[in-house]
Amino acid sequence: MKYASLKKTNLNNWLEYLKKKAKFYAPRKKENLFVFRPVKDVADICLEYIPTILPPKKYYFPQKERLLRFRAQPFKTAKAIDKFEEFILFGVHTCDIAGIQCMDVVFRDGPEDPNYLNRKDMMTIIGIECLKYCDKYANCASMGNHIPRGGYDLMMVDIGDEFIIHINSEKGEKLVKEVDFIKEATESEMVTLGRIREEKNEIFKEEFYASLPKVYESFDKSFVSEVWKDLGKKCVGCGNCTAVCPTCYCFDVSDEMELNLNDGLRYRIWNSCQMDDFAKVAGGEDFRKGRESRQRHRYYRKFKYPVDKFNRYFCTGCGRCTRTCMAGISLIDTVNALTPVSID
Amino acid sequence: MKKQSKPRLAFFDFTDCEGCQLQFANLGGTLLELLELVDIVNFREIISEAAEDYDIAFIEGSITTDNDVLRIKKIRDKAKVLVALGSCATIGGVNGIKNRSSLELAKKIVYGDKASTINTIKTMPVHEVVSVDYTINGCPVYLPEVVSVVKCLLMGKPYVVPNYPVCSECKMNENVCRYEKDQECMGTVTRAGCNSWCINNGNRCYGCRGLVDNPAADAQKDILSKYGLKLEDVLKHFTLYNDSMGEKYDQEFK
Numbered sequence A: 001m002k003y004a005s006l007k008k009t010n011l012n013n014w015l016e017y018l019k020k021k022a023k024f025y026a027p028r029k030k031e032n033l034f035v036f037r038p039v040k041d042v043a044d045i046c047l048e049y050i051p052t053i054l055p056p057k058k059y060y061f062p063q064k065e066r067l068l069r070f071r072a073q074p075f076k077t078a079k080a081i082d083k084f085e086e087f088i089l090f091g092v093h094t095c096d097i098a099g100i101q102c103m104d105v106v107f108r109d110g111p112e113d114p115n116y117l118n119r120k121d122m123m124t125i126i127g128i129e130c131l132k133y134c135d136k137y138a139n140c141a142s143m144g145n146h147i148p149r150g151g152y153d154l155m156m157v158d159i160g161d162e163f164i165i166h167i168n169s170e171k172g173e174k175l176v177k178e179v180d181f182i183k184e185a186t187e188s189e190m191v192t193l194g195r196i197r198e199e200k201n202e203i204f205k206e207e208f209y210a211s212l213p214k215v216y217e218s219f220d221k222s223f224v225s226e227v228w229k230d231l232g233k234k235c236v237g238c239g240n241c242t243a244v245c246p247t248c249y250c251f252d253v254s255d256e257m258e259l260n261l262n263d264g265l266r267y268r269i270w271n272s273c274q275m276d277d278f279a280k281v282a283g284g285e286d287f288r289k290g291r292e293s294r295q296r297h298r299y300y301r302k303f304k305y306p307v308d309k310f311n312r313y314f315c316t317g318c319g320r321c322t323r324t325c326m327a328g329i330s331l332i333d334t335v336n337a338l339t340p341v342s343i344d
Numbered sequence B: 001m002k003k004q005s006k007p008r009l010a011f012f013d014f015t016d017c018e019g020c021q022l023q024f025a026n027l028g029g030t031l032l033e034l035l036e037l038v039d040i041v042n043f044r045e046i047i048s049e050a051a052e053d054y055d056i057a058f059i060e061g062s063i064t065t066d067n068d069v070l071r072i073k074k075i076r077d078k079a080k081v082l083v084a085l086g087s088c089a090t091i092g093g094v095n096g097i098k099n100r101s102s103l104e105l106a107k108k109i110v111y112g113d114k115a116s117t118i119n120t121i122k123t124m125p126v127h128e129v130v131s132v133d134y135t136i137n138g139c140p141v142y143l144p145e146v147v148s149v150v151k152c153l154l155m156g157k158p159y160v161v162p163n164y165p166v167c168s169e170c171k172m173n174e175n176v177c178r179y180e181k182d183q184e185c186m187g188t189v190t191r192a193g194c195n196s197w198c199i200n201n202g203n204r205c206y207g208c209r210g211l212v213d214n215p216a217a218d219a220q221k222d223i224l225s226k227y228g229l230k231l232e233d234v235l236k237h238f239t240l241y242n243d244s245m246g247e248k249y250d251q252e253f254k
Helices: A008-021 A094-108 A114-121 A170-177 A187-203 A212-221 A226-234 A290-303 A305-310 A320-324 A331-342 B019-025 B029-034 B066-078 B087-091 B093-100 B103-117 B143-155 B166-172 B217-226 B231-242 B247-253
Strands: A003-007 A023-030 A033-038 A064-071 A076-079 A087-092 A123-128 A154-158 A162-167 A182-184 A251-257 A263-270 B008-013 B039-042 B056-060 B081-085 B134-136
Touching (some): A003 A008, A003 A187, A094 A114, A154 A170, A162 A170, A212 A290, A212 A331, A226 A331, A251 B143, A290 A331, B056 B087, B081 B087, B134 B143
Parallel strands (some): B008 B039
Antiparallel strands (some): A003 A182, A064 A076
8 A cells, every 4th residue: 555545534543543652742832833742632733833943853863862871980881771762753744854864864974873873763754745835934845845755654645534645664554554444545535636736836936036956056156245244243143043953963962970970971962053162172263253154154054065965955945944033034035145146 | 089078168148139049058959969079168048157167169149349359359268169159249140230320329329328338349240359260150040050060160170151042052942932922032142051941931031141252242132123122221131130241241232
């Protein structure tokens, strides 16, 4: 079975079933925004949501993660976590799934990151396809992430009274096959899916003025540009843009001792290139002085460097960095400002 | 290791509300664990003894009189290690508001016709008078940070106060941004280390931990005025805790 069909009236039954299978995280409301949270009551789940404050990366790359347990005397070290828990991420947008694919590329690149991979092994991703824009900040169509492009176990599409579920892994297939109310999708349902996808083409239009290859080219020529100066003036250096980015993966490592001053834990904690001291080295030299060059670096880490290194854009188009910036720095505006000056 | 005599801790307060010492006293079970490692020999909120023989001095409060200056110098001479505890001691804190007007005017406003009998000098954080080895920011201090600093102190390691803004911790806690709710918040320019304690609990950031080394003053002013605050009000937000930060502060903000 490749495509399955779930009647909306059976959605809650399926959610109850999934909830029992593993630790279950889904989007829920938090004040006027949304967050991924563990679900107690399936009624709390919001499937119509704008991207959550933090992307689901917090579950496979936690903000503060234990790495190593150690003892000073007699000296001894041990893994901090012996057993990782199975978990399901439910209702993930395609932009965030693209984020997971980017992280995969980074953490699988040698030397592989065991902590990330251990968590990732335990993860089941059930996505939901967006049929309309979340808000004006998203640039998913330019990045090609408004449509599913793999990286999930199951992908749901709302076709009216049913969800069509694309089965993309064995793990996913089990979760569909084990319940009797999910059937194989009928031909007419598949026709509806095709029609909905066509309609979607009319709604989602590339948000950048230039095509992605042109954007890449413009980055090649824009290392010195007024655009960065302008950003540097606006930027307050809070680091929100990198914290909320589904593909930012920088971290710092620190040791914390217990009060007996003999046992301790080694942690890794999210870090950000927007921090003042991020590129400072011993002796006080700072390789990226000023908010202007730090903002520029962030953009190059999305549209230039990873393309050269991994042949992949590290912007997913989720729009979080723009949405969260109180200084009003817009990714779409910034990229658009770069393209006309550099390309004839 | 246990046979060695334990380091002796003493607590002293200057111009403050003694709230940071109270926080320390509130360590609860952790305080008892800590007593395995140290002796507290002078701490008027929890013991009646007041020994004058100590190794580590915790200083709460800002320096605001000539007598304060003499007293803190004496303590510095005796203590092997000196810790500034809380906003008043580390950045001058709310007491710094006094520095906004001339001393004469400030005295007159507060003490009226008795002003001439009062000795007062400009408000200074402790480090402006004597050298400080460890800094614990906050109004009041954040207990997990207090514990971290004490551990560093006992291991003889430096404690590095974060030089990034509260926002970065706040975002990791996945709070809804105060600006999202049309509230002004100083988290963008205020030194982190408190794990965005106030915002986690529904409040906003008042800047009690002092400003980061290189605050984006202009950008922050833009943001605050974008949210409908006048320059005057903006300055009030900046100066609530940070008025006695000296020349650097003046250059950035006035």
